[in-house]
Amino acid sequence: MEGIRELIAKRAAKELADGMVVNLGIGIPTMVANYIPEGVDVILQSENGFVGLGPVPEAGMEIPDIVNAAGEPVTVIPGAAFFDSALSFGLIRGGHVDITILGALQVDEQGNLANWMIPGKMVPGMGGAMDLVVGSRKVIVVMEHTAKGKHKILKRCDLPLTAVGEVDMIISEIGVMEITMEGLILKEINPLYTVEQVQEATGCPLIIDPNLKSMMA
Amino acid sequence: MNKVKSMEAAIDHIKDGMTIMIGGFMSNGAPKTLIEAIIGKGVKDLTVISNDCGHENEGIGRLLAEGRIKAMYASHVGLNPEVGRKMASGDLKVTLMPQGTLAERIRSAGSGLGGFLTPSGVGTIVAEGKQIINLNGKDYLLELPLKGDVALVKASIVDESGNCYYRGSTRNFNTLIAMAGDYVIVEADEIVTVGSIQPENVATPGILVDAIVKAGALS
Numbered sequence: 003m004e005g006i007r008e009l010i011a012k013r014a015a016k017e018l019a020d021g022m023v024v025n026l027g028i029g030i031p032t033m034v035a036n037y038i039p040e041g042v043d044v045i046l047q048s049e050n051g052f053v054g055l056g057p058v059p060e061a062g063m064e065i066p067d068i069v070n071a072a073g074e075p076v077t078v079i080p081g082a083a084f085f086d087s088a089l090s091f092g093l094i095r096g097g098h099v100d101i102t103i104l105g106a107l108q109v110d111e112q113g114n115l116a117n118w119m120i121p122g123k124m125v126p127g128m129g130g131a132m133d134l135v136v137g138s139r140k141v142i143v144v145m146e147h148t149a150k151g152k153h154k155i156l157k158r159c160d161l162p163l164t165a166v167g168e169v170d171m172i173i174s175e176i177g178v179m180e181i182t183m184e185g186l187i188l189k190e191i192n193p194l195y196t197v198e199q200v201q202e203a204t205g206c207p208l209i210i211d212p213n214l215k216s217m218m219a
Numbered sequence: 220m221n222k223v224k225s226m227e228a229a230i231d232h233i234k235d236g237m238t239i240m241i242g243g244f245m246s247n248g249a250p251k252t253l254i255e256a257i258i259g260k261g262v263k264d265l266t267v268i269s270n271d272c273g274h275e276n277e278g279i280g281r282l283l284a285e286g287r288i289k290a291m292y293a294s295h296v297g298l299n300p301e302v303g304r305k306m307a308s309g310d311l312k313v314t315l316m317p318q319g320t321l322a323e324r325i326r327s328a329g330s331g332l333g334g335f336l337t338p339s340g341v342g343t344i345v346a347e348g349k350q351i352i353n354l355n356g357k358d359y360l361l362e363l364p365l366k367g368d369v370a371l372v373k374a375s376i377v378d379e380s381g382n383c384y385y386r387g388s389t390r391n392f393n394t395l396i397a398m399a400g401d402y403v404i405v406e407a408d409e410i411v412t413v414g415s416i417q418p419e420n421v422a423t424p425g426i427l428v429d430a431i432v433k434a435g436a437l438s
Binding site: 048049050051052065066067068069071073078084085086087088090091092094095124125126127128129130131132133136137162163164165166167 | 244245246247248270271293294295296297298303306315316317318319320321322323325326337338339340341342343344345375385386387388389390391392393394395422
């Protein structure tokens with residue numbers, strides 16, 4: 003059976019449509035690229051300065067002058083374009099990136115996101131996350147539903163925020179949720195879990211979509 | 220005008236306490252030879268403006284490991300654990316900001332702008348102490364220009380007048396700091412004669428450049 007991370011990445015890939023410009027964060031988001039449906043051409047943006055991100059090169063075939071936003075060697079596809087960091091973030095803030103898929107420490111029912119620091123413990127910096135979340139047309143958080151049982155989806159984030167009210171969708175291993183003015187709507191569920199179990203794992207009230215579907219479909 | 224200099228002459232301008240802008244994203248497009256030369260020269264109490272602090276004892280991380288940096292402006296320092304240790308001990312002051320804000324602040328300084336309005340960071344601790352301006356119903360932060368006494372640029376190919384060509388993703392912050400540094404030093408893998416780079420392939424015009432050194436050529 004495939005792991006939790008693969009399951010999340012696979013479901014997130016279904017959100018991508020032909021022609022979209024997409025930015026994938028580090029971790030599970032990076033894995034989304036492995037599950038892009040056949041016939042769907044998306045252009046991956048790498049915020050350090052290009053569009054047309056390709057697969058990770060085989061060992062020994064690395065091109066030293068091309069790295070991704072994690073500083074790791076990558077390739078580019080035909081049709082790629084390189085640019086400087088100002089243009090890269092102009093693309094991001096300017097609404098030219100259709101979807102950003104990234105991880106989170108906490109998300110809340112108002113679409114607030116915390117994913118860049120834990121005071122007194124971890125202060126790595128926000129990198130490009132604040133710009134990506136504010137500027138992308140759609141923001142999808144992919145993450146394990148809880149942190150070893152501790153709620154990550156909350157009424158209000160209590161960690162320092164990355165952005166206010168920008169998250170549109172959360173995909174975890176047990177469900178797919180949309181953030182709306184009314185609150186957090188459970189749209190799809192992993193059939194291995196009950197609605198009660200998903201609610202129990204969530205730190206804010208869930209609105210259950212009357213047309214609740216299986217996220218495995 | 221031929222701007223190729225000996226390493227000693229090129230970095231002669233760099234003094235204790237200066238604000239140094241350094242190009243690169245992690246090690247990609249970072250001027251490693253110039254960094255080593257500055258360490259060798261012994262300058263200290265530097266304020267560094269750069270996207271990140273490299274890895275531990277690598278790239279810009281070398282300057283930190285050698286204790287030459289007193290303050291940093293960056294967007295991400297998480298891949299160099301020494302930054303956290305030096306922040307905790309009070310030996311290093313780090314100002315973190317969104318990567319797009321860092322890029323645009325540098326671009327503003329080099330482009331004669333008084334600042335810019337960005338939605339990035341609104342409602343977060345990045346907004347603390349900053350002016351919030353509401354335009355057409357949307358909040359923006361007023362962000363101010365960020366300039367340096369010196370910019371250390373890494374190009375793939377430079378001609379003797381300073382025109383720079385960048386391979387792959389190495390352009391990143393290099394073209395921006397070349398505009399925003401008072402004194403601009405280019406380190407390049409290859410130095411060619413004027414006219415060898417097609418004008419349309421020049422990403423940093425040579426008029427911005429003061430000195431050129433060869434990568435890997437530590438004297």
